[in-house]
Amino acid sequence: MANYLKQFQLPQPFDFHRGGAINQGILAYETWGELNSDASNAILLLNGLSADSHAASHGANDTSGWWEFMIGPGKAINTDQWFVICASSLGSCKGSTGPCSQNPKTGEPYRFNFPDLCIEDIARAAVLLCQSMGISQLHSVVGPSMGGMTALAVLLNHPNYVKNLIHIASGMASPPFSTAIRSLQREAILKDVNFNQGHYSADSWPEEGMKFARKIGMLSYRSAKEWRERFPRSLKKIPNQPFGVEFPVESYLEYHANQFIHKFDPISYLYLSRAMDWFDGNSYAPKGSNPLANLELEKALVIGSETDLLFPTLLQKELHQSLTEAGCDSQLVITDSIQGHDAFLVDKDCFSQLVSNFFLKL
Structure with a gap:
């Protein structure tokens, strides 16, 4: 993988x-594939909160990526x-500059001295990367989850x-339930005694906070229907301590x-989570007006899943309607995938076929 990981220097400042x-x-x-002579076959893939640039392997000896079934020769993308570009989001800890990176002014990690991060910042950095390759217009942008928000920020700021x-499992803004979930995750991390106002180390890691945050997230990523099918009502074992793990789902x-x-x-995690809650695509137009009205978008595919708790189907329906009213040839698909928000990562046959x-058809 390391041989394929590249770095783009952002403008200074x-x-x-x-x-x-x-x-x-x-x-x-x-990147995957080859950029053609007129740079007209470029697809920008924008990832979710915890994903990185390694969306797919580059060959038989490379590790699988987070969307391995979707990207590659003869696959859906x-x-x-196509020439596919995927960057680790600005603000992440996956190779791009973020709050855990070294501040060149101090030689220490930025921690909370990192600027307030918005989805718009992630979008602008990705656009600058593409422009640096001589891409004057992207053929397509694909964004699942947080990447769907970033895709909208690209459209709204670079119309x-x-x-x-292709917009998947996301929306113009986070609904209250989604924000509540992420708020609890942030609280779990911040209240871990080892977090220490961001001054933790590998030897003193906020493990409990991160563990609870992940468990809360996993409950919201999947669906109750899937839990019922995967974990029948039975005891796993007798716990070795009072109230220890005993059920399969635990x-x-x-x-x-x-x-x-x-x-x-x-x-x-804190910065990216908050960026999702801050983003509001509807704020780009007066109340009652269509913020997507000035887009010059030709076609769109908006995908949601009936079992998605984090970004329910009402959000995809509203986005599809706004795109259609703006003159875009938009297609809405609501799947019956049982895997909830994570369906785009798990329901391979369904999502491969849609993409x-x-x-x-393009």
């Missing part, structure tokens, strides 16, 4: 949407035809830069939380 700036900022990114959109949450806690930086059909 890089100014943030809510104020503040950084110097020597970078985006870590990867066919890299024999002529994208021809087509064991599942514990295992996956433990797998996550050292793979993502706590402060980056493949969209690109075949």
Whole structure:
């Protein structure tokens, strides 16, 4: 993987949407396929909160990416035809500059001295990356979850830069339930005694806070219907301590939380989570007006899942309506996937077919 990870130097200074700036900022990114002579086959993939640039492998000896089934030769996003770009989000801990990165002024991590991060900052950094490659207009932007918000921020702030959109499991703004979930996750991290106002270390990591945050998130990523099918009503074992793990679903949450806690930086999690809650695409127009009215978008595919708790289908329906009213040829698909918000990562056949059909018709 390391051979395919590239770095893009952001302009100095890089100014943030809510104020503040950084110097020597970078985006870590990867690409698949070949950019054609007129740079007209570029697809920008914008990722979710905890995902990174490694969306797919680059060959048989490379590790699988987070969207492995979707990207590659002959797959739904066919890299024999398309040039795909995916960057780790600005603010993340996956190679791009974020609050856990070293501040060149002090030689210490930024921590809470990192500027307030907005989805608009993530979008602008990604656009600058694409422009640095000579791409004057993206053929398509694909964005699931937080990436869907980032895609909308690209459209709203660069209205002529994208021809087509695939928007998955997201919306113009976070609904109250989604914000409440992320608020609890942030609180769990902040209240961990080892968090220490951001001055934690590898030896004193806020493990409990990150574990609880991940468990809360996992409950919202999947659906009650899936839990019923995967975890029948039965005891797993007799706990070795009072109120210890005894049900299969508890064991599942514990295992996956433990797998996550050292793979993502706590402060980056806080910043990206808050950026999602701050984003409001509707604020780009007066109340009652369509914020997407001035877009020059040709086609869009908006996908939601009936079982998604974080971004319920009302949000995708409203976005589809706004796109249609703006003159975009928009298609809305609501799947019956049982995997909730994570369906785009898990329901391979369904989502591969939807994305493949969209690109075949362009």
